[in-house]
Amino acid sequence: MKKLRIVFVACFALVNFLSIAQENKPNIVIIYTDDQGVGDVGALNPNAKFNTPNMDKIANEGIIFTDGHSSDAVCTPSRYSLLTGRYSWRTSLKKNVLHADGPCLIEKDRMTIASLLQENGYNTAMIGKWHLQMEFEGEKGKGRDWSKPFTDGPIEKGFDYYFGIAASMNYGILTYLENDKVLEAPSMYTKKKMDVTPRTYRMTPPYQQDNAKGYVEVAPSFNDELVLETLANRAVSYINDVDKEKPFFLYLPLTSPHLPHCTHPDFQGKSNCGNYGDFMQETDYRVGQVLDALKQNGLEENTLVIFSSDNGAESNYAYQRDTYQHYSCMDFKGGKRDIYEGGHRVPFLMRWPKVIKAGTKVDEPVCQTDYLATIAEIIDVALPDNAAEDSYSLLSVMKNPNKKLKRQLINHSFTGHFAIREGKWKLNMLRGSGGSLKPVIIEPKKGEALYELYDLENDPGETNNLYFKYPKVVKKLKSKISKIIANGRSTKGKPQPYVKGNWEQVSWMSLD
Template sequence: MTAAVVGVAQATLADQRPNIIIIYTDDQGYGDCSLLNPESKFKTPNIDRIGQQGIVFTDGHCSNTVCTPSRYGLLTGRYSWRTRLKQGVLNSDDEPLIANDRSTIATLLKRNGYNTGMVGKWHLGMTFNEDGSKILDGPLQKGFNYFWGIPASMNFGYCAWYDMDFAKVAPRMMTYKKPNKIAVSDYRIIPPYEKPGASKKSIKVAEDFEDIMVLERFTEKAVQWIGKVHKDDKPFFLYLPLTSPHKPVVPQERFRGKSEAGAYGDFMIETDFWIGQLMKALEERGIYDNTMIIFSSDNGPERTWSKRIKLHGHVSNRTLRDGKRSLYDGGHRVPFFISWPKKIQGGQTFGKPVNQLDIFATLAEVVGDKVKSDEAEDSFSFAQLFEGKMPQPRKAMIHQSMTGQFAIREGKWKLIMPNRANQKMELYDLENDLAEQRNLLDKHPEIVAGLKAKMIKIIDGGKTREECSSANDVPMNLSWK
């Protein structure tokens, strides 16, 4: 899709100083919003509104295909595989992946006078005191003035409500994944909970925790925090990483049966509802027009996407191949919308590749800051779009799967590297084969050689931006070099 961009204001970006909200869904596929999927079996009017009132990035990507590394990339503008995490995700109580001297979007905006808050799911590692009642190292040490939320996905302990660094009710009970009668191939985190010592109790949980209340409580706390800080003489930044539609798929009773895609569709309708409540709160306070909302997902849809096709005819990955954990585009091409009514004219689409890594550099330009040489090493600003101008083509981006397999994307070409001895490279022309069905490896040896050389340089070099001075925290060992 070609770009269509028109600016609507003459003032510089830094003069606007918008409030900034990043809404980050969990396991939402490219086809899981009605704006991108006309054949969707459910409607998402509030999510759609963000795209309709701003820019839809039809070739927008997360930096990995699972939770932890994508969140690291989003917040730091740096690939997670430059750290110790070479594949997979962290447990809730692992050592934090973001070092305390590493710049995040929160520290960037904080140094530019913003109130910074986070409400939602962290999943970047936390350290706790002995009984889990206090966070010793978490979001408040990464640039956020305020935190209310949970440490990780609900299939990991600890499951408790943390307000700043403390859980009012500590996770002193134990549980396990219970059967979910609402959704297929799923689980619940619900009472009864038991005291430590019982068998099969692998998740630490607080007595007052219940999975079905997470979205409502996140929205409630986000709105409360905005209500406290929006009257200050400085703007705010809210990072709102939701837990849906990640398992457990648990729509509240009032949303059940509202979609034609089973509990999953109902859960997406509930997700959209709470996003709408947040937007309504901004309007009621008169701050909606000068609030930039960035909406995206941490990776593609969970493997249950294939069951939804058979049961309901809903295609979560739309026309893309595969989903979560996969190097094919279904694993990392995600919904990606930005609205800012005061500055951005609605109804725009941008069809060139962008990455969530780029949000860091983009926001730096929006607030009139410069990205330093030791931060956001893989981030490229697309803020020129907000001025009605075309940004420079993005440099090659690296994709990584859950197992650590790599691919490189530049322009229309995507080269996938092998991850095991009997695996071959794959080359796809995404302009003419978005579903990645025709491997053109043997037809374009010169493109393969060029992309491979660029991939090695980016991965081994410690940065994509040439002006950076950083190296990888832990060296890479690329077997295919």
Template sequence: MKQFYIAVLLLCFGTIAQGATRPNIVYILADDLGYGDVQCMNPERSQIPTPHMDQLAADGMIFTDVHSSSSVCTPTRYGILTGRYNWRTRLQKHVLYGFSAPLLADDRLTVAELLKAQGYHTAAIGKWHLGLGIPTTNDKVASGNGNNVDWQGVITDGPVDHGFDYFYGISASLDMPPYIYIENNRFVGECTTVKQFHRPGPAEADFEAVNVLPDIAQKSVQYIQQQTVTEPFFMYIALTSPHTPILPAEDWQGRSQLGAYADFVMQTDAVIGQITEAIDQAGLGQNTIVIVTSDNGCSANRANYRALEKAGHFVSAQFRGSKADLWDGGHRVPFIVRWPAVVSAGAKSDELLCLTDLMATAAELSGATIPAGAGEDSISFLPALTGRSIVSTRAGVVHHSIDGYFAYRAGKWKLLLARGSGGWTAPKEAQAIQAGAPMAQLYDMERDPGETINLYNSHPEIANRLLQQLESDVARGRSTAGVRMNNDVDIVLWKERALARMNNQ
């Protein structure tokens, strides 16, 4: 089926007017970078210097109300590349690991495949974290200790099998083995030892976590230097920072005077600067869209947020919660777009968007039409880049936490189907139940962006309206207009009710 979609896209490509200049697209995804960590997003309560991201914003546009489709890593990456909500898959909570089976189905169209069919050269550099078909020396799945991995074998179901012409990076997060680079569909070397970067596991002898971010920068710059103005390209650069292990390079240690996490954010910002500088030096800056964002909020405890707050730095800005949560600190992410040929310098948009929206935007940019069975939860934000309002058939945005709890945002209203954070921040669900908290939460995000006043009991008509729309978006298998689709599994919206039923059986 996917081959059919790509054939249709190729026909669409043939109808584009000859000589049309399609922009290059460079999508830089930081890992666990909080909304409040970037000064241009949080000017009053950020103490970490981020001059390169600030310059991108000064030269382009910031979006203030963009959300990752999940408040953790793997699910968000699925949504970015497919334009489909992660919770429609088998992955109903948590994340994958370095040896996990692939999450992307063979027939699931990706942004890379869509753009490749439109004549783009495509590259993924950095963290994959969507599962791989890891070769083994027997007929069993890859063991977590690597004992049955065929390090010389061919990796399947990776980036080059899902639309990317080139890949260089690692299988999952930098704290998840195996600790070894992958180039295209082969391991770079073999894992002959054991190392521990938070989690112990098989490692290639020369692999060091502190070198990965600089290596991603180097590979990205090299790729850009190889590009020309005659062939458009799409780069998906998935950084490994400032996620754990928090290991700023030696020359960045102590720079922020706020601790290792802040140093690592500064180094992350510098890498983004290296990439954009390479684009400009190659003469490609004018017609290259650079998008900088994050896969979820900051991992507050690991960043030692209490010490940062004492120094006046708030990783989630004015928003409540952090990574893993349903509250906005878990999934409201920095989002900066620079495109000198189109976007006015210093622009800002308050449009409500989701990271699933790359698919529809890339389609409109490249002249493609998304096939009926793809990009079910994606809308184009292209109009916003020129100050126009986005007109879409999507009523709102669905939020999802690490433990599988749901929330729904439409306009200024946000409904959470959870009593607490739904994630790591207190009160967690058990704590909220014990405290007698209402079964759900409703907030007016215009008046109360910190989600402090729960209006669920006082505004039942609004809560019911949002719940009905969420139920519709789930049941139809899509949140945009189009042919009805199927979810991969049955979706349980109210986790607490499901748990109560299980306990009573």
């Protein structure tokens, strides 16, 4: 009997220990905006022409990474990298973005933040825009069967629950999806309506019955102005209703401020920066709804909130700059799609009151690939060699901003061109932006610089090419980026396989 009592006490103690350990795991919320420049947060840009009190709250009550980057200058590759901790150019996607319908870019059995947390006792949910492709039954305009489940979507990548839309609204399949179901058949067609609002477009009705060039599939009741509200309300409901006995992970990729600028009527005309400013103020309000839900449920203290954007501001940033004196890209060169800093320098904020001291700033270069390793360290899980190959844990600098990371960072453009960053140095492996819709790539003449080398500490606007002045720096960085690509990883560990293929953007190295 005494032995049984000892066994019972031991079992009870183990269960109690595991329960306490589970309680100490933080909830994790990643809020991911779409095409938001680093200057589109008031806490980062005191001269912003619209208000972002809720984004500012995350910044002021947590940590600002002043040198934070998306892994790419466009949508799909950045989303892949955020979820997997791996640069997307290691996959078959060497440039550009994917569509709404097709095989998912995240490979079968590849670890994601969601699958890692799901396997370690978390409830996991995604609410928002996917844009990594999923497969629907049938082909556009050829008798789709919307009643059948779609495959290769978020549920198969580690999420217990999914609600959202397939891709950017100009890419089509405009209807809401839940888990693996289409909630309303996209039985009609629409295209960009360029005359609805100045300097932008809308996907608003009227819709038409027949398919035509440039048209995308849309559900009859779909309303672009209500998407942000719908996603935020779902996120709030999830936080309110989720089983509080387990920690949860919520990935909330919003659709704004990506075109179309389809601001909810309640926010139209409310800013000092036209349609863009109105849309950003609505975005901030939706962020506030999520923060309020955490507070009302008593979850603030031990919830890590991460806020960032998939790339820099869309090219209409120039209109906002010239018309309203609002600088979405601050003084950085370029914007979305570009290899220059404006293409991938983004808001990079975290709040976790239990761990992060309010008002903290870190000036080290960091990347969204780093989220997976950071989360793995937080929950005390070792990563295998074939996961998170380009992910560095940020937990040490979250606790102590004076720590040094000592890492290289790879930037990547719309056209698939590269840059490498180490400390203050940035080497662009081309001359030109490598990013505009009609790429401006300068072919060097004999005796001209092959690449562009910048000292970002003294020249953050990338105006003075130091290629000839520091040939040893050029040689060193060229060697390092070649090694990072060839090893299939930038972190320590065994070299990993990657998709090589016909890769013209890395002509300076051999892939054999």
